[in-house]
Amino acid sequence: MTKRAFPLPVLHEPHRHDGAVDHAKAAAEFLADEARADWHDGALWWIREKRDRATEALPEWEQLRALASEIKEHTLSRLDEYLEQFEANATRNGITVHWARDADEHNRIVHGILEAADVRRLVKSKSMLTEECGLNPYLEARGVEVVDTDLGERIVQLRGEAPSHIVMPAIHLKKQDVGDTFHEHLGTPAGLADPQALTEAARVHLREKFLAADAALTGVNFAIAETGGFVVCTNEGNADLGTALAPVYVASFGIEKLIPRASDLGVFLRLLTRSATGQPVTVYSSHVHGPRDGQALHVVLVDNGRSVQLGREGFWRSLKCIRCGACMNTCPVYRRSGGHSYDSTVPGPIGSVLTPGLDLARYATLPFASTLCGSCTAVCPVMIDLDAQLYRWRQLVTAAGHAPPGKALVMRATSAVLGRPWLFRAAGAVARAGLRVLPRRLQRAASGAWGVARDLPEPPPQSFRAWYEANRPNEKPKDNSRH
Numbered sequence: 001m002t003k004r005a006f007p008l009p010v011l012h013e014p015h016r017h018d019g020a021v022d023h024a025k026a027a028a029e030f031l032a033d034e035a036r037a038d039w040h041d042g043a044l045w046w047i048r049e050k051r052d053r054a055t056e057a058l059p060e061w062e063q064l065r066a067l068a069s070e071i072k073e074h075t076l077s078r079l080d081e082y083l084e085q086f087e088a089n090a091t092r093n094g095i096t097v098h099w100a101r102d103a104d105e106h107n108r109i110v111h112g113i114l115e116a117a118d119v120r121r122l123v124k125s126k127s128m129l130t131e132e133c134g135l136n137p138y139l140e141a142r143g144v145e146v147v148d149t150d151l152g153e154r155i156v157q158l159r160g161e162a163p164s165h166i167v168m169p170a171i172h173l174k175k176q177d178v179g180d181t182f183h184e185h186l187g188t189p190a191g192l193a194d195p196q197a198l199t200e201a202a203r204v205h206l207r208e209k210f211l212a213a214d215a216a217l218t219g220v221n222f223a224i225a226e227t228g229g230f231v232v233c234t235n236e237g238n239a240d241l242g243t244a245l246a247p248v249y250v251a252s253f254g255i256e257k258l259i260p261r262a263s264d265l266g267v268f269l270r271l272l273t274r275s276a277t278g279q280p281v282t283v284y285s286s287h288v289h290g291p292r293d294g295q296a297l298h299v300v301l302v303d304n305g306r307s308v309q310l311g312r313e314g315f316w317r318s319l320k321c322i323r324c325g326a327c328m329n330t331c332p333v334y335r336r337s338g339g340h341s342y343d344s345t346v347p348g349p350i351g352s353v354l355t356p357g358l359d360l361a362r363y364a365t366l367p368f369a370s371t372l373c374g375s376c377t378a379v380c381p382v383m384i385d386l387d388a389q390l391y392r393w394r395q396l397v398t399a400a401g402h403a404p405p406g407k408a409l410v411m412r413a414t415s416a417v418l419g420r421p422w423l424f425r426a427a428g429a430v431a432r433a434g435l436r437v438l439p440r441r442l443q444r445a446a447s448g449a450w451g452v453a454r455d456l457p458e459p460p461p462q463s464f465r466a467w468y469e470a471n472r473p474n475e476k477p478k479d480n481s482r483h
């Protein structure tokens, strides 16, 4: 009997989409280019190793993780109070605070702000939230030019792609791909693949955009209830340049980004970059407490399903996430399948925990895109029990009838066999005989996708039970058939 350690929560599915995400199919497409898949795997593992070295250099690493987890859980348990405290203090600092229930409302609010200021050109930085809300196409359809200014984000924007990683949006691309993209869109010489020259070309291109922008938009890494200020972490300084030049600054962030006090910041800043890239600290950790002279500063606090996730027993701890990306870098499935295979703004283990809550039918395959090895949980700087939450989603997906029909049938058959010792013994005999006589091709076909890249073992001459009875004649194995 399956024992559930938690009640199944009521699912809120606000965004229905046509066409479910088929992660296994998309992963197979990524894996078809074996050399690229190997390179992708290796590049992410290199970052994972850098992360390990950075964390091992801090004797208090585990204490920091525990403290960060406690601060986040405390904040989430009183999120309403901290949000109101943030709003009051931010307003006092001269910031205009807006609240958005969902992606549509967020986009309407941002467009309203830009329209009122007659903004035609927006530079954007560090915001996966605006990817989640689909802000770029929304604004572009209304005549606003949107330029992503993080180098990786600009590369994927020029290619018309989505970011494939939350920290390294273009990690799926090689420098030759970037050279081709810049040649096509920025007019760099064909075949240019020198990272220094490509970065310089991007710098010149983006500098023009910064100087021409009427407004800047950034995400937020941490918003502080006690001060009404917030912190934006970047390695390129692009967020700072954009917000320093533009007369209108909009900062959009999910409501889970709150922390109570300025003194909590040190804990998170020490964890964030070590976990993300193995650096001791981000190059720029910019603190914003209010608008510059003559600048209008708006903050948009976005829910978009977060308060529902907060109410989901067994899942609310996922909101502790500080978006470091470490769970992606370590995940053997993410590394071998690429971020686009998840077809979700946040891919990898944390994406497979967060996204099914938005649309269970559409994202039903994502909780299965995991080996449940627990590596994600082991590296998470805020101690989110990712593997346990993935397992819970699998239960919900199956209970809601979204498991693929073939898989549901196999699971029912497996349950029937495992629940009846006599049937298990008979099935074992049939399987051993099948492995002996059936050609490999048929064996592979019978074991489905699992068997495509695996050789099945040589069958033993007898079952373990038969071996045990022959070799341990005085020790009768326990018969569970009556239990």
Ligand code: SF4
Binding pocket: 275, 320, 321, 322, 323, 324, 325, 326, 327, 328, 350, 376, 379, 380, 381, 382, 383, 384, 386
């Ligand atoms: S779940 Fe943890 S490891 Fe993954 S991105 Fe969030 S904070 Fe980082």
